[in-house]
Amino acid sequence: MKLSVLAEPNDRRIAVVPKVAQKLADLGVQITLQSGAGNASGFSDADYGDHVKIGDRNACLQGQEMIIGIHPLDDEELAQVDAQTVLVSEFKPFFDKEISDRLKQKNLQAISMDMIPRTTLAQSMDVLSSMASIAGYRAALMGASHLTRYFPMMITAAGSIKPGKVLVLGAGVAGLQAIATAKRLGAQVEAFDTRSAAKQEVESLGGRFVEVEGAKEDTGAGGYAVEQDEDFIKRQREEVQKRAMNADVIITTAQVRGRKAPILVPASTVEKMKPGSVIVDLAASTGGNCELTEDAQTVVKHGVTIIGDSNLAAGMPEDASTLYSNNLFNFLKLIIKEGALNLNFEDEIVQSAYITH
Numbered sequence: 523m524k525l526s527v528l529a530e531p532n533d534r535r536i537a538v539v540p541k542v543a544q545k546l547a548d549l550g551v552q553i554t555l556q557s558g559a560g561n562a563s564g565f566s567d568a569d570y571g572d573h574v575k576i577g578d579r580n581a582c583l584q585g586q587e588m589i590i591g592i593h594p595l596d597d598e599e600l601a602q603v604d605a606q607t608v609l610v611s612e613f614k615p616f617f618d619k620e621i622s623d624r625l626k627q628k629n630l631q632a633i634s635m636d637m638i639p640r641t642t643l644a645q646s647m648d649v650l651s652s653m654a655s656i657a658g659y660r661a662a663l664m665g666a667s668h669l670t671r672y673f674p675m676m677i678t679a680a681g682s683i684k685p686g687k688v689l690v691l692g693a694g695v696a697g698l699q700a701i702a703t704a705k706r707l708g709a710q711v712e713a714f715d716t717r718s719a720a721k722q723e724v725e726s727l728g729g730r731f732v733e734v735e736g737a738k739e740d741t742g743a744g745g746y747a748v749e750q751d752e753d754f755i756k757r758q759r760e761e762v763q764k765r766a767m768n769a770d771v772i773i774t775t776a777q778v779r780g781r782k783a784p785i786l787v788p789a790s791t792v793e794k795m796k797p798g799s800v801i802v803d804l805a806a807s808t809g810g811n812c813e814l815t816e817d818a819q820t821v822v823k824h825g826v827t828i829i830g831d832s833n834l835a836a837g838m839p840e841d842a843s844t845l846y847s848n849n850l851f852n853f854l855k856l857i858i859k860e861g862a863l864n865l866n867f868e869d870e871i872v873q874s875a876y877i878t879h
């Protein structure tokens with residue numbers, strides 16, 4: 523089977539690192555790597571060794587049975603790909619609802635890494651968790667570095683400094699990592715989530731769970747949160763507003779699959795925050811949890827720095843690429859047998875990820 527690995531035009535990560543390329547070669551796959559694709563993650567072409575062919579982008583787009591990247595190709599490049607090629611990327615079909623039809627019309631097949639179910643069995647393939655964990659860690663670091671004040675309590679000869687207060691909204695994978703990191707840096711952390719299961723997780727990390735009664739939950743939603751009604755959102759905003767006025771850093775990660783992110787921090791709350799405070803909004807790409815967030819921008823509004831970044835994992839490209847490609851390999855070894863594609867559509871993982879089937 524011929525497989526290529528593309529460079530990401532707008533991302534420092536690469537989907538396959540040298541160690542994983544070696545493991546794929548051991549599965550009997552012939553790999554072509556786009557020249558220089560690993561450079562920004564710290565992997566040179568030479569690091570990939572002799573079992574990987576180096577080619578230009580055209581060589582990676584044509585004559586392959588499988589093309590691997592992190593972000594989907596644009597229509598212009600899709601037109602260059604041979605029919606029946608299997609594309610592996612994060613297609614985000616919950617947001618790009620026509621993607622599987624568009625690919626099917628072009629006679630292409632697609633595996634969407636973000637559609638792998640969040641089950642125990644698929645945990646080793648879960649790119650969303652790996653990337654969210656890095657994003658949460660970096661969100662806490664960015665909050666700390668943009669803040670005009672300390673995170674830890676400091677007692678010095680020059681005076682005493684009170685510990686910073688961090689409020690985390692959405693305690694999923696990213697939120698929990700943000701809590702753990704902010705705690706390690708010495709901040710006092712409060713967190714909120716609509717899923718009641720999050721309470722225990724927040725407390726086990728030393729955070730304080732903020733209670734807002736009456737959240738809707740759905741055990742059939744695969745562990746994901748469901749959209750809340752207006753009354754709940756209103757009460758939640760009031761609770762957030764009270765805490766936000768005291769917070770030094772707010773980290774927001776609240777997402778609802780396939781929908782716009784809920785606004786949890788309206789402009790009126792930002793106005794009441796202390797100058798020099800920071801909001802790190804990980805939900806920026808789906809509209810943001812803060813009303814004043816601008817996607818992929820850092821802006822200062824009412825004296826508060828608002829960082830809108832849903833791709834914080836790309837800022838730590840070496841480890842992000844390593845984890846991404848380990849997840850990818852764990853999936854590929856399920857569908858590649860003796861160097862050929864072997865798809866079992868009875869398997870829930872294959873069924874969910876294979877969005878053109």
Ligand code: NAD
Binds near residue numbers: 640692
């Ligand atoms: P996500 O990125 O979809 O959302 C982030 C968090 O925001 C979630 O915890 C969600 O409950 C919360 N949220 C949504 N709306 C909110 C609101 N209005 N106010 C406050 N919080 C709100 O979530 P995720 O981190 O990808 O995790 C999704 C689920 O999958 C979680 O239950 C997680 O524990 C589970 N999970 C399971 C596995 C596994 O078993 N293999 C792996 C990873 C994640």
